Amino acid sequence: MFRKGALLACTGLCAYALPAFAEQPQPESAPMPPAIPAAQDRPFPGTLKLNVDATDTQHHVMSVHETIPVPREAAAAGDMILLYPKWVPGAHAPEGPIDQFGGLVVKSGGKTLTWKRDTVDVYAFHIPVKSGQTTLDVDFTLLSPITSSEGRVVMTPKMVNVQWDEVSLYPAGYYSRQIPVTASVHLPHGWQIGTALRPSGKSIGDTRTFGTESYNTLVDSPIFAGEYFKKVLLTPPGAVPVTLNMVADKPADLNYTEAQMQAHRDLVKQAVLTFGSQHYKHYDFLMALTDELGGIGLEHHQSSEDSVSEDYYTDWAHSFPQRDLLAHEYTHSWNGKYRRPADLYGPSFNSPQRGSLLWVYEGQTQYWGNVLAARSGLVSKAQGFDALALIAASYDNQAGRIWRPVADTTNDPIIAQRAPLSWRDWQRSEDYYVEGQLVWLDVDTTIRKLSNDKLSLDVFAKRFFGTNDGSFIVSPYRFEDVVATLNSVVPYDWATFLRTRIEQIQPRAPLDGLKNGGYRLVYNDKPNAFVEQAEKNRHRLGFTFSLGFTINKKNNSLMAVHWGGPAFNAGLAPHDVIVAVNGDAYTPEALTDAVKNAKGANAAPVQLLVRSGDHFRTVSIPYHDGLRYPHLERIDGTPDRLSAIYTPRQQ
DSSP: OOOTTHHHHOOSSOOOOOOGGGGSOOOOOOOOOOOOOOOBSSOOSSOEEEEEEEEETTTTEEEEEEEEEOOHHHHHHTEEEEEOOOBOTTTOSBOOOGGGEEEEEEEETTEEEOOEEOSSOTTEEEEEOOTTOOEEEEEEEEEOOSSGGGSOOOBOSSEEEEOGGGGOOEETTBOGGGOEEEEEEEOSTTOEEEESOOBOSOOBTTEEEBOOEEHHHHHTOOEEEESEEEEEEOSOTTSOOEEEEEEESSGGGGOOOHHHHHHHHHHHHHHHHHHOOOOOSSEEEEEEEOSSSOOOEEEOSSEEEEEEOTTTTTTGGGOGGGTTHHHHHHHTTTBTTTEEEGGGOOSSTTSOOOOTTHHHHTHHHHHHHHHHHHHHTSSOHHHHHHHHHHHHHHHHTOGGGGTOOHHHHTTHHHHTTTOOOSSHHHHOOSTTTHHHHHHHHHHHHHHHHHTTTSOOHHHHHHHHHOSSTTOOSOEEEOHHHHHHHHHHHSOSOHHHHHHHHHHSOOSSOOOHHHHHTTEEEEEESSOOHHHHHHHHHTTEEEETTTTSEEEETTTTEEEEEOTTSHHHHTTOOTTOEEEEETTEEOOHHHHHHHHHHTOSTTSOOEEEEEEETTEEEEEEEOOOSOOOEEEEEEOTTSOOHHHHHHSOOOO
16 A cells, blocks of 8 residues: 555665556547437328227226337347437427336337447437348337326326327438338227327227328327317317317316307417418317326327316306417417428437527517417406416516526536526526517517507418418428518518527516507506416416525425525525414414514515425514516507407417
8 A cells, every 4th residue: 555655654775665546547438339210201001000998097007019010120120229209399398208118029020129229329229130021010008107206107098198209119310201111009998098190090999090100290199188178169160170179077067168269269369360371280289177187288280189177168257377378389380380490390300409499489489479479368457467467577577587598508408407496597498489579579569569559470480381272291491481471561770679589698587578469567566366376277386586486385395596686685495394483373364464563674584494305493584575476567658569469469
């Protein structure tokens, strides 16, 4: 053993032999295996047959059988590679649930083949094949989550959500749009089904077989099925059909009024008037009214997956905070599915996506979703204004905007994969959605201002999304295409306008859209109706714009804590539990009264007893501005452009 200080202790001639390991060469990295063959734009030789058994709702397991033709070139090479979808449009991240994939068995001619997972890409499976083997029989299971702690629940005793990308493998080396598939699904007895797919022939028992589609179309056409089910046609005779397919936990949840359904019909009408086109043969809303199936809002070209609370209809007076969901996902048929950022279109579902224009894809969709919800009557103008006040205040007070531009948040689906964040407003997350909405409001009101209210973003929508009416082929766009279309509406330096707001750090939110729309953001102690109801629906209590935190009413723990806010500066953090307020046991009313009583420079601070794990401490919050809620206030003497934006369009 070499002792520290041994050299200093040596006098005279000392000789040291270098340790033998000094002659050992430095390691070299092992060579990487051959890359997975790149997708080529050529027809796949044959048709995949895919059968999914979705009847085992007790175990939450779907069983899959596929018959996959073996191309001659794969047989000649001795290796056929099958891929499990990794990048699915709309997720914006490599979220394919490979962790739920199990039980893979591959056979050919009745003989079991020994498959091997790729050592680099765990979504790829190598299958040994040889001349004379023409098909593979592939079996596996989707071990879907049983509870929300394991992921999104897709199977319950009363309903199931089949997403084809989760229950299929497909051959590498081909554009996925060039792979034909004939799919079928076996459901519990008597269940009805909603999907954009159309059946091929008659159903046999509880098995539905669909017509042959490209793998792209199949993946883009999921299923909602269930015991309690209703279909409603939302379009008049002779129009391109749009259907609302509803599945519920209980039959009573499907009891709607004619006025409620008319708002959904008007959503279709207002969207078609806005975009001036339809890029589908038919469109199917797949809506689950449930507190058991996992929440979802996911766009598809000819359908959308929409999960709302079970009392969506039966408590209509209080369900308005979620009623822009269908409008958002329906807008995606034009923005995101038909027109799509060029770097988000890939040759297959295992090709990486890049989200540089998600502030257009999602941001403008967020804008139109809120506007169309108001134009259709799914929400009132007042409810829409309250929602707009909330997002304006939330993003104007966001701490992370001092270091991170909106453009960088388009990377967050990949960075965070939508996992919970400890300090959401400092990290920023996927702000291209809602801050994108504020930017597009700014664009709309600027167009109106520059054109003396003769033109609007509606004109842009028709010119940008209304091309090639009836076409389902994706039409990619670039930043330059967005700018060029805006300039065709009203000449302006739109490139600088957008780059400043999206690519540069902006300490304040883009609120010029409110000002140009005839309103300002203000705060007072009157509760915002949208905020109040949304918090009730989510079992939360918000002091976001006062103390700077939100409370989980189920366990009295802090959820979001505003970075740099009064609570943060007093030392509070997410997951702290409030035990007492000013010496008395915590109740929501006690904390509300404490904030009211602390108003004024000479008032005593709010005293909280909090628990952090097994530790207790008393925290003093020197906050004296009282309760604060955001609202929109009219600017006298200015055009009321916001009201004009929210007004229904006429034929």
